[in-house]
Amino acid sequence: MKNILKTKGVLIVSILLLLIIFIFGGMFSRYMTEQISVHQEERYRDSLLELVENGKTLETFEPTEVDVTYTILSEDREYQPEIIEAYYVRDDNENLVAVIYVLSTFGCEDGLVSAYAISTENNELINIKVISHNETVSVAGQFYNLLDESFFNQFENKNLDVIDLSIDSKAGATYSSRAFEQGVKFARELYAADFEFEIPSLQLTINDVYYNYDFSTMVDYPLIADVTFGRDNNVASIYIDSDFTYQGLASGVEPPQEVKDNIKVYVEDSKIINHVVEDMSYNETNHEIVVKVFGYSSQGITVTVTLNDSETAITNIVLTETHESYDADYNARYTGNDVPAVEEQYIDEYLNNDVIIDTVAAATVTSDAMEAVIEWIDGLDATLNGGG
Amino acid sequence: MARFAGGKAPFLRIANEKGENTKRIMRDFLIGLMPVILFSWYKNGIQVYLDGNINVYEMLYPLFFIITGGLLAYVMEGLFFYITSDKKERDFKGVLRKLNTSFAIIPGVILALLLPLYTPIWILMFAAFIATIVGKMLFGGFGNNVFNPALLGYAIVGFTFSGIVTDINVIFNGSEIIIDSYAGATPLGVLSSFRGSGDALSYSALVEPYGNLWDFFLGTIPGALGETSALAILIGFLWLTYRKVIKWFTPVIYIGTVFVISWLIGIIAGDSGVWFPTYSILTGGVMFAAVYMATEPVTTPTNPLGKIFFALFLGVLTVLFRFVGSLPEGVGTSLIVMNIFAIPIDTYSGIIRTKLTKKPGIAYASILIGVLLILVVYTLVASGSMYTANLSFINAWQVIL
Structure with missing residues (x-):
């Protein structure tokens, strides 16, 4: 034995030493790795509790199912936000003080996961917290990074007992902004279902929304909404701007102030028109109408439409300016020519063949914007000469 | 009377009058590593524990990880000695005697300081095997290795298990989990996101998420165990210089080169502030490599002029790999490349020193300086095109090159 030793x-x-290190060191190392997720979970729950000032404990619960859909602006289709989880928040005395819904909404991409804390004491959205997202970020502070403190401050102590829950979007981060707004609206729907909270509403129906092609008013009032309101089913045609805000009465019965104040919410929810041509100008001398529509770039796409001298027909359509970014440098899935190929294709096909082309693959957002422009032009053409 | 030793480095202290030898150098080197070891333990363990974010086992883990790295290297080298020794020397006495002059623990400790804290132990074992057996012993043992052993182990693990290491790499310690703004990204990871973005480098994006440059100097930023604290490394540098274990000018020239070229890149990229080159030298492994690896006696040139050239090339290559290459770091790769060229640089610089005014001396000096200048210009041009919008003079250079 001594000799062997x-x-x-x-x-x-x-x-033996190597084995000990391998086994026990490995166990220690594995324990440490597992602790990462333990700490992350602790931190996650702490961060949720931080949303509620007097919140001490979290208790998961199953929220009531609701059937509400919203529009994915970046893809122009309907979806329902996903409920990741929901918590009751209780204070020191075990009293329920708030509820937190962790929801996944769709901005530029799917998976904008945020926690929405609602006070059960005063029906206010206390605040929100972003958990994770797949939105487009930029080290130079563009896109999602534009959503600064001033944007998120809008969610702090936001009263839910109002018709209009809209949030001011940040130019350049519109889709992300809207995704948060949809999250708030959906959280309110869940809250209403779970806590018998009544979402305020008006007796107001949006019958139709269409462009205003009257040269004398189109610049100031680009859209007209036909509405029915009140117990007497009063009808009116009202001017609204590209943001769907009330601008004036076109015809019919003057609506009450609450209808004027909340027309935007109802037009948005009606989903009759999603992509709007805006920033319009009309030059009577040259018979030119310049319209702008927003695709991917916050600088928009500008198109000039020229009419004949008698203003009875469209003579030309020209792409004046574009800042879109869908080509191969930006999106590997796009296989067409460089910018502004998509914009020009829409215009050329309409001018030459009177056709509004289908969405161009991997340039969906720009396509939607151009489709809106061409539809607007098509409507103008129909108004001018009956569609000839 | 002065005594001289020939043969392979390290030999400066083989036999001076006081009987000081390589053993003393390595002991001093280990002492020089202590500020870094203690700080990394404090930052990744003690402080987080005191803040109440981790338990006592987690607090001890950074120290365990570093000690395990050293122990693994020690045991593996012992095994190698056992296997390759004569039968008569295959006992504890014989193996320990060899280990005593081989300084086996150092590559393992450095390796642990270079790797992310949450690297699985089996990967640390593999890295220690590569460092000790492949990087050191197969080359002939201490004094014969071409590559810095720890760096070789680190690089091989980086190439082979990058997925596993990177997955865990996103979090370096328990405290970082609770800081939202970090989001697990190291400062160099953030820098790499600027590559090709067309956006100007900005203090707010690169430094502010981690505090300010003082935090970078102290080392309270994310990063591998040994690389974050410039202060701890500076203390180690002063000790090693005082004890004449390293030459002061190698780290200074290396860091200075990285500083100057980074500054030029910052200017090209639209920001001439001193913050950017300061950020550049305080992030990643520049400081650690400068003091503990670029000065390593075996794998770097031995004569002073060679050390100067080595440090200059190392600085240029670090910036080149960091700003132009696909990896965010650049220090490890540049050191491995320069390890390869250590012997030629040593030879050429020796000729330059002795025949500076004669034809061979001028020729070798011209070659080294010429290559260096070409690398500098290429680094600036290539970095410029990746980090900044179009600047006409840069474009002109690109056409020329």
Whole structure:
């Protein structure tokens, strides 16, 4: 034995040491790795509790199902936000003080996961917290990074007992902004279902929304909404701007102030018109109408439409300016020509063949914007000469 | 009377009058590593524990990880000695005697300081095997290795298990989990996101998420165990210089080169502030490599002029790999490349020193300086095109090159 230890001792001790390190060191190392997720979970729950000032404990619960859909602006289709989880928040005395819904909404991409904390004491959205997202970020502070403190301050102590829950979007981060707004609206729907909270509403129906092609008013009032309101089913045609805000009465019965104040919410919810041509100008001398529509770039796409001298027909359509970014440098899935190929294709096909082309693959957002422009032009053409 | 030793480095202290030898150098080197070891333990363990974010086992883990790295290297080298020794020397006495002059623990400790804290132990074992057996012993043992052993182990693990290491790499310690703004990204990871973005480098994006440059100097930013604290490394540098274990000018020239070229890149990229080159030298492994690796006696040139050239090339290559290459770091790769060229640089610089005014001396000096200048210009041009919008003079250079 002594001889074995003398000749093989180094070997035995070394191998034993390596085995000990491998087994126990490995267990320790694994424990440490597992602790990462433990700490992350702790931090996650703490961060949720931080949303509620007097919140002490979280208790998961199953929220009531609701059937509400919203529009994915970046893809022009309907969806329902996903409920990731929901918590009751209780204070020191175990009293329920708030509820937190963790929801996943769709901005530029799917998976904008945020926590929406609602006070059960005063029906206010206390605040929101972004958990994770797949939105487009930029080290230079563009896109999602534009959503600064001033944007998120809008969610602080926001009263839910109002018709209009809209949030001011940040130019350049419109889709992300809207995704948060949809999250707030959906959280309110869940809250209403779970806590018998009544979402305020008006007796107001949006019958139709269409462009205003009257040259004398189109610049100031680009859209007209036909509405029915009140117990007497009064009808009116009202001017609204590209943001769907009330601008004036076109015809019919003057609506009450609450209808004027909340027309935007109802037009948005009606989903009759999603992509709007805006920033319009009309030059009577040259018979030119300049319209702008917003695709991916916050600088928009500008198109000039020229009419004949008698203003009875469209003579030309020209792409004046574009800042879109869908080509191969930006999106590997796009296989067409460089910018402004998509914009020009829409215009050329309409001018030459009177056709509004289908969405161009991997340039969806720009396509939607151009489709809106061409539809607007098509409507103008129909108004001018009956569609000839 | 002065005594001289020939043969392979390190040999400066093989036999001076006081009987000081390589053993003393390595002991001093280990002492020089202590500020870094203690700080990394404090930052990744003690402080987080005192803040109440981790338990006592987690607090001890950074120290365990570093000690395990050293122990692994020690045991593996012992095994190697056992296997390759004569039968008569295959006992504890014989193996320990060899280990005593091989300084086996150092590559393992450095390796642990270079790797992310949450690297699985089996990967640390593999890295220690590469460092000790492949990087050191297969080349002939201490004094014969071409590559810095720890760096070789680190690089091989980086190439082979990058997925596993990177997955865990996003979090370096328990405290970082609770800081939202970090989001697990190291400062160099953020820098790499500027590459090709067309956006100007900005203090707010690169430094502010981690505090300010003082935090970078102290080392309270995310990063591997040994690389974050410039202060701890500076203390180690002063000790090693005082004890004449390293030459002061190698780290200074290396860091200075990185500083100057980064500054030029910052200017090209639209920001001439001193913050950017300061950020550049305080992030990643520049400081650690400068003091503990670029000065390593075996794998770097031995004569002073060679050390100067080595440090200059190392600085240029670090910036080149960091700003132009696909990896965010650049220090490790540049050191491995320069390890390869250590012997030629040593030879050429020796000729330059002895025949500076003669033809061979001028020729070798011209070659080294010429290559260096080409690398500098290429680094500036290539970095400029990746980090900034179009600047006409840069474009003109690109056409020329």
